[in-house]
Amino acid sequence: MKVAIVGCGGLGNVHADSYANIPGVTVVGVCDIVEEMAQRTADRVGAKAYVSFSDMLEQSGCDIVSITLPSYMHKEFAVQAAEAGKHVISEKPIALNLEDARAMIDACKNNGVRLFVGHVVRFFPEYVQIKQQIDGGSIGKLGVSHAKRVGGHPGEVRNWYFDESKSGGVVLDLMIHDIDFMRWAGGEVRSVFGLHKNNGLLEYATATLVFESGAVANLEAQWGYPGPFVTAAEFAGTGGVVRCDSSRSKSLQVRKSAAATGGGQFVEVPQSPGYESPYELELRHFIQCIRDNSEPVVTAEDAYKALEIALAAVESARTGKAILIGQDTREVSPR
Template sequence: MKVAIIGLGTMGWMYASRLARMDGIQLAGAYDRSAAKAEAFSSQYGTRVFDTFEQLMTEGNPDVVCITLPTFLHKEYVLKTARLGKHVICEKPLAVRPEDAAEMVQACEKQQVKLFVCHVARFFPENQNLKKTIESGQIGKIGIAHAKRAGTNPSLASSWYSDETRSGGIIMDLMIHDIDLMRWMIGDIRSVYTMSRRSSNVHVALVTLQFHNDAVANIEAYWGYPGPFTTAVEIAGSGGVIFSDNQSTQPYTIQRMNPSSDVAEAIQVPGDSSLHDPYFAELSHFLTCIRTGDEPIITTIDAVKAVEIAAAAILSGNTGLPVTI
C-alpha cells in the first residue's frame, strides 16, 4: 500500500518514522512548501518530496494520504484528497468548526473513501486499560472524573496556534484529547461549562462536562506549563477509583472499596507504555481497517463529536454560560 504525507512538521515526521517500519507500506512521497523541510525529509527517507500537491497525487499515486498540516488547512486538503478517490488519515482535530468537520465526513462518504482521524490518546495502553476496567464494572457506576494535560505553549513558536480562528486554541488543539477520552470512557455529553485564564505566556482552560448518565468530569488544559509534559486521569465510581498519570512508573492503579471494612485496597496492574508505540499502533490500525473494511477504534462520528464538544466549550468560555450539546 502506497502512503503519502502532506505537511512535514512534527507530526509529518512522526508519521513517516512509523510508516517506514511497517511491512507492506511504501512511502509514495510527500509535499511541503518549505524547501528546507523537503530536502531534509527526502534525505532521511529516500523518498521524493514533490513541488505541488497535484504532482504528488499524479506521479506518486498514493492509495492513502496522511494530512499533517496545521488545523486550518485540514478541510481544504481532505476535500482535495477525497475528490481524487484517495483514502485519508487526518491529524486531530478534524476541523476548527463543527460544520466543516461534518462537510469533510460527507465529502469522503460521497466519494466512497475512508476517513480516519488521529485521536492518538485512545491508543495509549493505559487509556485502553482504563476503559476496559470501567466496562468490566470493577469500579461501579461512574460518578466523577478528572483529567489534566499540560505542556509548553506552542503559540510562542508558531503564530497560527495563537489565532483561534485557525487553531481553535487550547481547547480545540490540546484539551480535545481528553474530551474525546472522557466521551469514549464514560458516555455522551449533555452540557459543558468553561473557565479560562491567559497571559502572554500561559493559557489555562478548565471545563466541566456533564454526561447523560449523570456523571461529571472536570478537565484541565495548560499551555505554558513549567514542568515536563504531563497527563493524568482519575475516574471514581460507586465501587472504587482508577487513576493514571504519565509521570508514574505504574501504568495505572485501581483502588476498590472493601465492603467488609470500607478500607480501600490498592491493586497495581503491571505494564509499561514505553514498550508500546501508540503512534505506530494507530497508523497500523487505520491501514488494517482500509485492507479489511473493519470499523476503526475512532469513527468519523467520534471525530465530529469531539469538535462539536470542543466548540461548545469555547463558546461557554466566551459567554461565561453553560452550553448544551
C-alpha cells in the same frame, strides 16, 4: 499500500517513521511548502519530496494521504485528497468548525474513500487499560472523573499556535484529546460548562462535562506550563477508582474500594510509557481498517462529536453559561 504525507513538521515525521515500520506500507511522497523540510523527511524514508500537493496527488500513485498540517488547513486538503480518490488520515482536531468537519466527512463518503482522525489517546496503552477497567465493571458505576493535559506553549516553536483562528487554542488543540477520551469512556455528553484564560504565553482552560448517565468529568488544559508535558486521568465509581499519571513511573493505578476489595525543532509530542508508539499503533489500525473495510476504534463521527463538545466549551467560556450538546447549542444556566 502507498502513503503520501502532507506537512513535514513534528507529526509529519512521526507519521513517516511509523509508516516505515508497518509491513506492506510504503511512503511514496511527502509534501511541504518549505522544500528543505520536505526533502529532509523524504530522505529519511526514501520517498519523493514535493512542494505542490496537487503534483503529489497526481504523480505519487498514493492510496492514502496523511494530513499533518495546521488544524485550519485540514478541510481543504482532505477534500482535495478525497476528490482525487485517496483515503484520508488526518491529525486531530478534524477541523476548527462543524461545517468544515461535515464537509470532510461528506467528501470522503461521496468519493468512496475512508476518513480517519488521529485521536491518538485511544491508543495510549494506559488509557486503553482505563477504558477496559471501566467497561469491565472494576470501579462500578462511573460517577466523577478528572483529566489534565499541560505542557509548554507550542507557539514558541510554531507561531501559528498563537492565532486561535488557525490553532483553535488550547481547548480545540489540547483539551480535545481528553474530551474525546471522556466521551469514549463515559458515553454521550449532555452539557458543558467552560472557563478560559489567555494572556499570550499562558493559556489555561477548564471544562465540566455532564454525561447523559449523570456522571461528571472535570477537564484541565494548559499551554505555558513551566515544566515537562504532563497528563493525568482519574475515574471514580461506586466500586473504586482507576487513575494514570504520566509523571509517575507506574503508568496505571487501580484502587478498589474497601467494600469491593475487602523543547527542540518541533512542537512537543506526548509520549507513552509503553514500549510501542501509540502513533504507530494508531496508524497500523487505520491501515488495517482500510485493508479489511472494518470500523475503526475512533470514527470520523467520533471526531465530529469531540469537536462539537470542544466548541461548546469555548462558547460556554465566552458566555458564562452552560451549553447543551446536540440541541442547537442552546444555552442553559449552570446547575
